[in-house]
Structure formats: C-alpha cells, structure tokens
Amino acid sequence: MSQTHFRTCNLCEAMCGLAIEHDGKEVISIKGDVDDEFSQGHICPKALALKDIYEDPNRLKKPVKKTEDGWVEISWKEALEEVAQALANTRKKHGSDAVGVYSGNPNVHNSGAILSAPEFIKELRTKNRFSATSVDQLPHQYMAYLMYGHQLQIPIPDIDRTDFLIILGANPIISNGSLLSAPNIKKRLKNIQDRGGKIVNIDPRFTETSAKSDQHLFIRPGSDVFMLLSMLHILFEEKLVNLGRFKHHLNGFEDLHQLVKDYSPENTDEITGIESDVLTDLTRQFANTEKAVLYGRMGVCTQEFGGMCMWLVNVLNILTGHFDEPGGYMFTSPAIDLKPQISKGHIGKWKSRVRGLPEVGGELPSSVMAEEILTPGDGQIKAMVISSGNPVLSTPNGAQLEKAFESLDFMVSIDIYINETSKLADIILPTATGLETDLYDIIFHTLAVRNTSKYSPALFGKAEGAKYDWEVFRALKMTYLKSMNKMSLSKRLKIGIAHLFSPEKMLNILLRRGPYDLSIKKLKQQPHGIDLGALKSQMPDSLYHKDKDKKINLLPNEIKEDLKRVKQKLDTFKPDDFLLIGRRQLRTCNSWLHNSQRLLKNNSCQLFLHPKDAEKLGLQEKNSIKVSSRVGQVVVPFETTEEIMQGVVSLPHGWGHKGKIKLDVASTSPGTNINELTDENFVDLLTGNAAVNGVAVKLEAHVD
Numbered sequence: 001m002s003q004t005h006f007r008t009c010n011l012c013e014a015m016c017g018l019a020i021e022h023d024g025k026e027v028i029s030i031k032g033d034v035d036d037e038f039s040q041g042h043i044c045p046k047a048l049a050l051k052d053i054y055e056d057p058n059r060l061k062k063p064v065k066k067t068e069d070g071w072v073e074i075s076w077k078e079a080l081e082e083v084a085q086a087l088a089n090t091r092k093k094h095g096s097d098a099v100g101v102y103s104g105n106p107n108v109h110n111s112g113a114i115l116s117a118p119e120f121i122k123e124l125r126t127k128n129r130f131s132a133t134s135v136d137q138l139p140h141q142y143m144a145y146l147m148y149g150h151q152l153q154i155p156i157p158d159i160d161r162t163d164f165l166i167i168l169g170a171n172p173i174i175s176n177g178s179l180l181s182a183p184n185i186k187k188r189l190k191n192i193q194d195r196g197g198k199i200v201n202i203d204p205r206f207t208e209t210s211a212k213s214d215q216h217l218f219i220r221p222g223s224d225v226f227m228l229l230s231m232l233h234i235l236f237e238e239k240l241v242n243l244g245r246f247k248h249h250l251n252g253f254e255d256l257h258q259l260v261k262d263y264s265p266e267n268t269d270e271i272t273g274i275e276s277d278v279l280t281d282l283t284r285q286f287a288n289t290e291k292a293v294l295y296g297r298m299g300v301c302t303q304e305f306g307g308m309c310m311w312l313v314n315v316l317n318i319l320t321g322h323f324d325e326p327g328g329y330m331f332t333s334p335a336i337d338l339k340p341q342i343s344k345g346h347i348g349k350w351k352s353r354v355r356g357l358p359e360v361g362g363e364l365p366s367s368v369m370a371e372e373i374l375t376p377g378d379g380q381i382k383a384m385v386i387s388s389g390n391p392v393l394s395t396p397n398g399a400q401l402e403k404a405f406e407s408l409d410f411m412v413s414i415d416i417y418i419n420e421t422s423k424l425a426d427i428i429l430p431t432a433t434g435l436e437t438d439l440y441d442i443i444f445h446t447l448a449v450r451n452t453s454k455y456s457p458a459l460f461g462k463a464e465g466a467k468y469d470w471e472v473f474r475a476l477k478m479t480y481l482k483s484m485n486k487m488s489l490s491k492r493l494k495i496g497i498a499h500l501f502s503p504e505k506m507l508n509i510l511l512r513r514g515p516y517d518l519s520i521k522k523l524k525q526q527p528h529g530i531d532l533g534a535l536k537s538q539m540p541d542s543l544y545h546k547d548k549d550k551k552i553n554l555l556p557n558e559i560k561e562d563l564k565r566v567k568q569k570l571d572t573f574k575p576d577d578f579l580l581i582g583r584r585q586l587r588t589c590n591s592w593l594h595n596s597q598r599l600l601k602n603n604s605c606q607l608f609l610h611p612k613d614a615e616k617l618g619l620q621e622k623n624s625i626k627v628s629s630r631v632g633q634v635v636v637p638f639e640t641t642e643e644i645m646q647g648v649v650s651l652p653h654g655w656g657h658k659g660k661i662k663l664d665v666a667s668t669s670p671g672t673n674i675n676e677l678t679d680e681n682f683v684d685l686l687t688g689n690a691a692v693n694g695v696a697v698k699l700e701a702h703v704d
Helices: 045-055 076-094 105-109 111-124 138-148 185-194 224-237 253-259 265-272 276-288 306-319 366-374 398-406 469-483 489-498 503-513 520-524 557-571 611-617
Strands: 003-008 017-022 027-032 064-067 070-073 099-103 129-131 164-168 198-202 215-217 292-296 347-351 358-360 383-387 410-414 427-429 450-453 530-534 578-581 607-609 623-628 633-636 638-640 648-650 695-703
Touching: 017 045, 027 045, 064 076, 076 099, 076 383, 076 410, 076 427, 076 469, 099 111, 099 366, 105 111, 111 383, 111 469, 111 503, 129 366, 138 306, 138 347, 138 358, 164 276, 185 198, 224 253, 224 265, 224 276, 224 306, 224 557, 265 276, 265 557, 276 292, 292 306, 306 557, 366 398, 469 489, 503 520, 607 623, 611 638, 611 695, 623 638
Parallel strands: 099 129, 099 383, 164 198, 164 292, 198 215, 383 410, 410 427, 578 648, 607 638
Antiparallel strands: 003 017, 017 027, 064 070, 064 427, 347 358, 450 530, 578 695, 607 648, 623 633, 623 695
C-alpha cells in the first residue's frame, strides 16, 4: 500500500516542499507539496533526481580503498583507522598545516554535516582550510563582517513586497534563487509586475530571467563595479541620497561623495557598455521608488572586484532608503540563528604560504589550494580531507589541481561517488544521503524571503552497514585523537557526553533557544512547515560591532585601499578580445546531477557566442571552437545566439566528466570543464574569491 511522505528538497536553496509517494521501500512518484507553507506546490525538475540518487547503482554505501587491482570495499573500522593514522602521521612528521581540508556545497544542505564536521576539522588544527565559499559567496560574508559585524549577517531582497527589483549578475529563474531562498521565484517575480512594479536584469547574457524582466541591460563582464560606482555618483550629484532613520547610524558617509567624483556615467560607459543616460534614468527610478531593492549575486561575486561590488550593493540600498525596510534589502529572523553560536569572523589572522592571500573567517581562498600542495617548504600540504566536494571540476585551473591531488601522500574523500576528485583519493568514505537523512535547512532558512521553519524526518532508513555523515565525522574525530594520543580522560568524557546528542537533539536545543517557542516535536506535527511571517526591520539593534553606538561601517578601510585598484583599472582599460563567463542550467546543481538520465538528456555543454563574433572568426556549423586561456585550452561545440553580448562567450559549469570515474550516465556525455580555462591567479584581491567570470580567452576555429 502506498503512503505519502512530506519533506523538503535538499538539492538547491529554494527549499521546495515535496509530496513523495512510496511503498516503504521504493519511490513511486515525487510531486510538489501543495500544502507546503513556503513553496505551495512548486518544484523544479531537479526534485525527481532524489529518486535517481537513492536508487543509483553507482552510489557508494560502504568504504572503498584504492589498490593496485582497483577499488575494493573495506570495513568501517579499517577505513577509519587507516584515515586517522595517515592524518596523524602526516601531522606528526610535517606539522598541523600539512593536512588540508576542502568542504563542498552539499555540506550546507545537510544539517548533520553542519553540526558535526566543524568539530572534527577543529581537531586537525590546520590553517589550510578551504571550501566552496571562495568560489561562490565570499564577498557577501566579507562585507557582512566589515559592515554589520558578523559574517552571516547577510541581507536579502524582500522580493515579495518590492515594487522595483534590479537583478545584477544573477539568473534566479534557473538557480531558483541564490543566497535568496524563494521557491517558485518565477511566480514571485510575476507578482511584482502584477502589482505594477518593475524588474530590471543586468547581465552579459540575455538569460531566462531577462526574458521575464521588464528591462534588460547588457554589461561587460567584470565591469559591474564601475556601473555601481556611477550609480553612487548619480545619487550624490542629483541629491537623491535618502538616509532615513539611519542618518545617525553610519560611519564613513561623509567621505563617500568625494570618492566617487571620478565615476560619472559618462566616464564609465565605455568600459561597462551601458549608455550614461540609460544608467542615469535607472538610478533615478531606483532612488525614487519607495519599495525598491538591488540584488547582486554570482556574476558580481565571482569577478576581480567581487568584494567591491557587494560593498556597493549594500551602500546603494542603504543610501536610497531601501535598507532594512519592507520591500528593500532586509534581514531574516530565523528559528535557528547560528550567529550567536559561531565566530563573528575575522580577516587576515594568517595568510597563504605561497601567494600571501589572507584568510577570511578561518578559510584560505580555494584558488591557492594547488600551489600550497605543489610548492615545497614548511607548511606544504601533504594530505587532504575532501568533504562532499568536487573541486577538480568546480575550482579554477582544475587540471593543475588534479595534478596537485595526485602528488599528495594521502587523500580521503567523504563522498557517495567515485568522481573526478574522489577518484584521486586513497580511501572514500560514503555517507547515507538525501532521502535517508533527517533534514533541517539551517542555512537556507536564514536566507529565506519569509521567516519559515520545517523539519523533515528521513523517508528511508540507511542501508545496512552504512553511516550517517555525523556518525562518520564523530568516528573520525575519535579515531584521529586516539592516533594522536590526545584522548585524555577529560577529553574522553567530554566527547562521550557530546555524542549523546544526535543532530535531532542538537537542533531541538537550538530551536528552543530561538524566538518562536519551537521544538522538533512541534515541527514534526507540522509536516508542511510553519510560516513565521514576513521579514521585519531589525537594524541597528542587530549590529554585531563591538562599539556601543550601533553604527554601520559604511566605508571600511579595506574598501578605501581597494578603490586604488579600481581606479587603476579604469585608467588603463583596454578591451580583451573575448571574455568568458559561466552558465547555470536548470537541471543541474554544479556537477551533482549528471548521473541522472532523466536530467542529463535535456542538458548539453556548448559554448554560446554572438553570431557576429562567429562570422568574424570564420566559424562554420561543422566547426568546433578551440578556446584558450593562460592556463589551458579546450575544444568545445558552439551555438550562436544574439542573447549574448558581443565579445563575450559562455560555457556551462559542472561538466568535464572523464578519467577513471564510476558515473555510468555522466560518462556518456562528458562535456567540457570550464575550469580548465579559469585562472587560479585571477582572483578578487580584496576577498580572495575566485574570478571565474570575465576570464580573458582567445578563440579559433577547430575543424572536427
């Protein structure tokens, strides 16, 4: 007899509610949960992949070890002891920093990993910690820390109440929102227009979101900082600044006008490609609309001025009276607030050994990972722990990183697949995942367009002999400490007490500390989730700065210094032949879902370029294109489209399945890895975030 299980989809940030029909052993169907308080029945095609992942014959369920005869299954006891001993030996021989850690995006979609992995990583005592953060959203966290005092105090656009939305460097109709949890965002955007509002999309490509917007502006990749500085210039010159209730809560406002004197729209239109009168009109509309918000995301984060762009996004919302106000740039009030539980953040407590880039929030930029492995000397990484990540496909200069991982003395990968990264490991530790795990979206409830809360118990039990992620991290911690001879009686007692608390019990404690009188029991009684209301104004009381005057740091010293780099770029601007940008696809999450046949069949990996560029290059339909950058070259099929700016080419992210992987479906359509072209030396020098958009490339025809 079939039953229906209600849960949240954990494949992207939207947190769509699912109604899963099953017979206790197999999934019969997956549909949107029409009674879900947040998503109200909406799902995207990715949700169907939860069934495919659960049933995937390539998915690992027991530890495997690389041998001369290939991968062989080993016991958990043997696997954990070998990993712990290898890490301990590396640390004893070469020091703590000889062990590196990389954490991938799936960790933040998993409450068990969020609550358990940090305790294991802490015991490694290494400064060589990396994550997907620095190829994604680091500029958001960097500015949250500098301006508001905490790395997780990240504002989001209140799109459900705004009347004027500027979307910069984002394609939410495909991403379903990013650092913006908003299920059925297509409907939410349409609601803005239905109430008489306007949507403006600014992007080097006319995207799926552009097609649903009222206005689209092409912009040259990497030039967003100049457009935003010009908008700030216009605000001051036309006396459009509106500080509202923050007039006495801003440090640095007095110096801003002088700093943007040189950035009139007439001075920046050549580098941005946006005509001065068009930008002036846009700025006036933004400033003069009561409920308006400027939203910037991946395209502005992953470029050489990502930090500066996110600073300007914050400043422009603040200076137009759209900050912390309904319909503007607001903060959530989540049922579980991690901010009091974790570090506020820090910058530059240590730097990378080779290039000298600063840590941010305890992590070094992922762009330096390969050189920290390949460069000899004290602190050289000799062993790596990769947790739910595929950095060979997802970080700059993947070919170099693959060589670096191959050179390690030891590597362990915590993953459910033998993929492009984990194939290089000595041992792979798989975890129960997806439908087998309980789920509370700790991170994404803090980024949601409404205050919401929902707990999803596991649908199926884990496979026989399998372990949950939190069991793996706890076991690694225990076994590692024993290998290091660090298990004193007091330590043993502390760990024993801590291990009495499952993730569910830990979540229950965090819920009870929150403002809504919630508990796991109450959430289990509400399987469709709980709507806790619209976002509320909370500044300046919620600032985390140490000073008592509760002022926003509007002009951090780091920004003053980085403006010199921006000015130099403006003064020496010379257009490159072609600039490469990435592209998100609806049926993928980075490289995660390419082993699902039903999703892969509607995806392809082609380079987009403008017809006039193809004509200039003499390209014919029978050709492919050879694309070259400083770090490598690829040959890729192409498609011409007028929906991309001239001088810009676009390649989707997450492809490049090759080598000794065990992904039967993905291997049938390998595609091209964009990160064989992205440059590990091309970073935002302010934050350390990878600049994977705006990479200079050369094109030439390649006859098949």
